[in-house]
Amino acid sequence: MSSRHNIVSRLKRKKIKEVITSGKRMDGRSLEDYREIVVKTGVLEKAEGSAEVLLGNTRVLVGVKIGIGHPFEDTPDKGVLMCNAEFTPIASPNFEPGPPREQSIELARVVDRGLRSAEIVDFSKLSLIPGKQVYLIHVDLYVLNYDGNLIDASALAAIAALKVAKRPVYKVEEGEIKLTKRKQSLKVRKTPVAVTLVKIDDTLLVDPSADEEEVMDARLTVTLDEDENVCAIQKSGSEGFTPDEIKKCIKIALEKAAENRQKL
Amino acid sequence: MSALFKNRDLVIPGEVLYEGRIRTGDNTYRTQGKVSATRIGLVDYNQNMVSVIALEAGFNPLVGDLVIGEVIDIGLGSWTVDIDAASKAVLNVPDAIDVPFRTDIVMPDILDIGDTIVAKIVDMDRRRTPILSILGRGLGKIKDGFIIRLTPSKIPRLIGKKGSMVNMILKETGCRIAIGQNGRILIHGKTREQEETVVRVIEKIDREAHISGLTNRVQRYLKKLKEKK
Amino acid sequence: MSSRKKKTKFKRYDGRETNELRPIKIESGVLPNADGSAYIEMGRNKILVGVFGPREMHPKRFAKPNMASIRCRYHMAPFSTDPRRSPAPSRRDNEISMVMRYALEPAIFLERYPKSVIDIYAEILEADGGTRTACINAATVALVDAGIPMRDLVASCAAGKMDEKIILDLGDYEDKEGQADVPVAYMPKLGKVTLLQMDGILSTDELEQCISLAIDGCMQIYEIQREALKKKYGLTEEEVEEK
Numbered sequence: 192m193s194s195r196h197n198i199v200s201r202l203k204r205k206k207i208k209e210v211i212t213s214g215k216r217m218d219g220r221s222l223e224d225y226r227e228i229v230v231k232t233g234v235l236e237k238a239e240g241s242a243e244v245l246l247g248n249t250r251v252l253v254g255v256k257i258g259i260g261h262p263f264e265d266t267p268d269k270g271v272l273m274c275n276a277e278f279t280p281i282a283s284p285n286f287e288p289g290p291p292r293e294q295s296i297e298l299a300r301v302v303d304r305g306l307r308s309a310e311i312v313d314f315s316k317l318s319l320i321p322g323k324q325v326y327l328i329h330v331d332l333y334v335l336n337y338d339g340n341l342i343d344a345s346a347l348a349a350i351a352a353l354k355v356a357k358r359p360v361y362k363v364e365e366g367e368i369k370l371t372k373r374k375q376s377l378k379v380r381k382t383p384v385a386v387t388l389v390k391i392d393d394t395l396l397v398d399p400s401a402d403e404e405e406v407m408d409a410r411l412t413v414t415l416d417e418d419e420n421v422c423a424i425q426k427s428g429s430e431g432f433t434p435d436e437i438k439k440c441i442k443i444a445l446e447k448a449a450e451n452r453q454k455l
Numbered sequence: 456m457s458a459l460f461k462n463r464d465l466v467i468p469g470e471v472l473y474e475g476r477i478r479t480g481d482n483t484y485r486t487q488g489k490v491s492a493t494r495i496g497l498v499d500y501n502q503n504m505v506s507v508i509a510l511e512a513g514f515n516p517l518v519g520d521l522v523i524g525e526v527i528d529i530g531l532g533s534w535t536v537d538i539d540a541a542s543k544a545v546l547n548v549p550d551a552i553d554v555p556f557r558t559d560i561v562m563p564d565i566l567d568i569g570d571t572i573v574a575k576i577v578d579m580d581r582r583r584t585p586i587l588s589i590l591g592r593g594l595g596k597i598k599d600g601f602i603i604r605l606t607p608s609k610i611p612r613l614i615g616k617k618g619s620m621v622n623m624i625l626k627e628t629g630c631r632i633a634i635g636q637n638g639r640i641l642i643h644g645k646t647r648e649q650e651e652t653v654v655r656v657i658e659k660i661d662r663e664a665h666i667s668g669l670t671n672r673v674q675r676y677l678k679k680l681k682e683k684k
Numbered sequence: 685m686s687s688r689k690k691k692t693k694f695k696r697y698d699g700r701e702t703n704e705l706r707p708i709k710i711e712s713g714v715l716p717n718a719d720g721s722a723y724i725e726m727g728r729n730k731i732l733v734g735v736f737g738p739r740e741m742h743p744k745r746f747a748k749p750n751m752a753s754i755r756c757r758y759h760m761a762p763f764s765t766d767p768r769r770s771p772a773p774s775r776r777d778n779e780i781s782m783v784m785r786y787a788l789e790p791a792i793f794l795e796r797y798p799k800s801v802i803d804i805y806a807e808i809l810e811a812d813g814g815t816r817t818a819c820i821n822a823a824t825v826a827l828v829d830a831g832i833p834m835r836d837l838v839a840s841c842a843a844g845k846m847d848e849k850i851i852l853d854l855g856d857y858e859d860k861e862g863q864a865d866v867p868v869a870y871m872p873k874l875g876k877v878t879l880l881q882m883d884g885i886l887s888t889d890e891l892e893q894c895i896s897l898a899i900d901g902c903m904q905i906y907e908i909q910r911e912a913l914k915k916k917y918g919l920t921e922e923e924v925e926e927k
Contacts, residue, residue, distance in 0.1 A: 198527050201569040206601040210647065217601070219651065235810050236728060238763040248716050252809065254763025277771055280757065280805045281734030283717045288757050288805065290772070331762045331771075335732060335807070336715055467913050468791075468828055469836030469873040482833065484793075491873065493793060493833035495913055510917060511831035513719065513738065541738035541752075541800035583798060608831060665917050 197285060204406040211394050216403070218247075222396040223443060228454045230347065232355045240356025240377075244348040247400065248338035250282075253348040254331050257358040257377075259368065262318070262325040270317025270325045274303035276332040276345065283337040283401075299332060301385070301425045302346045305414035306330070308422040309383040311353060319363050326358060328377070339401040342412050342425070343451070346385035351455055354379045383422050384452050385414040386444035390430065395440060397447055411437065413444035417452060458500050463667075466492045466507060473505045480506025496608075497665060510665050512608035514637040516540045516585040518576050523602060523635030524587070526570045529562050536572065539607075539637045542584055546574065550588035571597045573633055573641070593633070600631065600643030601650075605657055607638035609664040613657065620660075620670055627677045628652050652680050694849055697857050705841065705853045705901055710822065710912035712829045720830020722912070724822035727855055728812035733822040735830040738800035752797035756785040758819055760808040780816045787820050787840065787869040787879035793833040802832060813856035817841045820869050820879065825909050829916075838878055839905040840869035843898035845886060850893045852901045866891065868898035872906045 210217055220226070226247030235241035240255035262271055276299035278286045291299075317326040330353065332345040357374040389399040389407035399407060408430035414423035421441070426432065432440070458473055460466060472483060473490040482494040483506055492498070496507040516522070516538065524544060528535035534551070536544040551565055566572065573594050578586040589595045605613060614621050614634060621632060630644035630653045640657065644650040659676055663669060694702065706727030715721035718734035725731075741747035758780040762771050773781075788804065804826070806819040820840035827834060844854045846862035854865055864884025870877055877895070886894065 198525065198569050200525055200571060200602075201567070202571040202597055202599075202601065204569075205599075213647065215647065235730070235763060237766050237810055241763070252761075254761060256763050256768035258767055275762065275771065277761075279759070279807050280736075280803070281715055281718055281721070281732055281807055284719075284736055284739075288759070329762065329768050331768075333761055333763075333807075333809070336717055338716070465914055465917055467837065467910055468834035469871070471873065484835065486835070486874070491835070493835070494831060495828050495917075509831060511720070511829055513831050541797045542740050606831070 199405050203402060207402060207406050208392050211391055211396070216396065218400065222394065223447070225398040225447065225451065226400075228347070228451060230351050230454050232351050238352075239358055240352040240354075242348045242351035242355065244344045244351065246340060246344040246347075246398070248336055249340060249344045250334075250336040251341065251344045251348045252333040252335055253345065253352040254333065255352045255356045256329040256331070257356065258327050258329075259319060259324050259361055260327040262322065266314070267322035268318045268325075269314040270312075270328065272303070272306060272312075272314070272328045272330065274299040274306070274330045274332060274349070276302070276334070278334050278337070281336075282334045286337065295334075297425070297427070298341055298345060301342050301412060301414075301423060302330075302332060302349050305346055305383040305385055305423040306349060306353070309381040309414075309416045309420075311350070311379050311381045311383065312377050313380070319361055319368055320366070324368055326361075328353075328358075337401060339399045339404045340387050343385045343387050343398060346383065346414065347451065347454070350379070350382055350384070353377055354455070381416045382452055382455065383414050383416045384448040385412050385423070386447045386451070387412040388440045388443060389428070390432065390436065395436065395443070397443060411440050413441055413448075415445060415448040417449075419445060458505070460498045462500055463497045465495070465665075466498045467495050468493050472498055472507075473500075478504040480504045482507035482509050482512075509608045511606060514538070514540050514607040516544070516576055516579070516637070518579060520576045520636040521573065521634070522576060522587070522637040523571065523573055523597075523633065523639035523641055524637070526566050526568055526572065529568060534562070534566055536574070536587060538585065538587075538635075539639065540585060544574075544576070544585040544587050545580075546572075546587040546589065550577065550586070550590060553590055566596060571602065571641075573597060573635070597641055600641050602639050602641055603654060603657060605638050605640060605661055607636065609661060610634060610636055610638060612664040612669060613640070613660050615670060620673065623670070623674060624653060624656055624677070627681070652677070655680065694847070696846075696851060698855060702849055702851045703897060703900065705904055706855060708821075708905065708908050710825055710908055712825045712912050712916050718826070718830070720826045720828070720832070722822040722825035722829060724818050724825075726814065726818040726821065727853075728810060729808070729815055729818045730810040731806060731808050731815065731818050731822050733804065733806045733819065733826040735802065735804050735823070735826045735832070737802040737830075738797040738832070739803075741799065741801040747799040747801070750798050751794040752792075753801045754785050754789055754792065754794070754804065755801055756781045756788070756804045756806070756823075758784055758806050758808070758816065760811060760815075764808045764811045780819075783879055783881065784816060784819055784823065788823055788827070788838055790876065790878050791824070791834045791836050791838050791871055792827065793835065796833055802827075811856070813854055813859035814842050814867070816879075817867050817869070821905055821909060825912055828913055836871040836873045837906060837909055838869050838871055839902035839909060840867065840879060841898055841901035841905055842867040843894040843901065845884065845890060845894070850890060850897060852897050864890075864894070866894040866898060868895060868902065870899050870902040872903055
């Protein structure tokens, strides 16, 4: 019988901090260990691309739907990529059904920034009639079970789904758009990977579990591509990081991003 | 007039267990002269009664139950405690401190939001809200250790006959264990290894609670974990 | 079915017999954070159901003083259909949530949990016609997995009419192109129909045939639900020892 409140247990906080001082964590991991990562692609038939990522007990399903529509006003000759995240109520007793709250909006935007800044695809090739019709790529992040670190799991699932996605090919004939029977890959050229760290009592740890996120002081996500460029950053939580801590986070993220990229 | 299953067969809700006159025990109901199961579990025919030992069941609070809960709110003269039941429990000041009533008590000093307690259900009020007490041996605020959860219907297996299972785990690991009937278990050991062993054992009980020979398997498992070290 | 009947020329678009269900797979206890859960694949439908509770109702004024309330939510993932759909619930979703609730409520001992609520959340990950029946099948298994006391299971499937033939368990294409669709939910041990809707046009005779064929389908699904529930506890003493 699930409880529904957001009170942090003092006992839990004390124990987690106690165990961390020994350089270990409640689940036996060391501070810089990820939980087991499993990536499955092509799990849905109706989506143009799909992937499911299991990160320990965290489970995220991503469906990519590709259609056509209006471009953004500031980029009339480029295709559009949009991320949307849904915290389904089956994922946690604390998630309620309804429109997206700030947390799911944050998740979608952080993943979105990583993909967009890394320019994972050449959006200028995804235009049909500049200013009028371009390809629309919807990336829907669907959280099926929550056990912390949704950003890393979702970012990984998103890039995995985009890599296997096949877009329907449209033709422009005499100003009219026609659907052809052909399908084409999106030609993903970059693989941004997000690495999230949390700070608990001045200790940094990667891949926080739900319990660790509950008691953390602050959180930092660093997204990196394979050329070691940073393509998104998000600081969260109600404490600060020292500049040295940030440097350390980026160093750890660089190493972990490369490791996790191997899982794709 | 007959039993339709063998003792300890696995049954699901709606399956007819007995046709004819018999007393209905736990997790069964009578309809149209038949007795059927209401939960998934192992059927138990016992003299003049048929019941189902549930494999999945939430916590149904009863007076006398020992529970582990978390303080989630402070009111005027009482605390609200989450004990994983269908309704929240209440702890009144006189059931929390054993001193004559005073007006100057500061409630968060006694128990604050986020505190975990071991408590006893001493009453159910008119609206079926469990009333708790933390006065008594082994009851009160928990200062050390951590909580893990087990399906409440499996708690009797963790305790074992007259406490045999929990005593064995205690003896083999040296951990302090407090078991709430609501499925929350407090573990506090001297070392992390001890604690991790207890967690592993409870996970095993969770997986295998319905299969006979559990005590012997757990004993062998504890030995195996010890040898590994 | 006699073998002679099977040789009829009529074939459904996916090659099934008129009285044949789509392949069904059900798994119970798949979501670690839910009190009870189930995953179902019924044809190409892919659906996850999580059950939470009985828990305290918020806001409290919606609680019923003498029994538990059931809240059902039928929700389709944006990528579950072609083309993509908005994640906001539609009128259709709200109606299905309601009929799901009425289909399941008769099986649950609501009076055991006054003031509380049982939440049943169905997430459609991929839709292929007959999602409401698939949801009910999975929700029943999830309720049992949550340890909620029940009178019976609820099994559900549709029957309908296409090309003048009465057919069982309509797929997406048959749902859209057919002449009628009659989703039914049934409590097999208690012999009660708890969901009955119809879309299309049928003679009273045909309707009766549809209901009876759908109930036959429900009986087959009931066996699959039972196997799914028992599978979680299927290991014997010897098998456990090996692990």
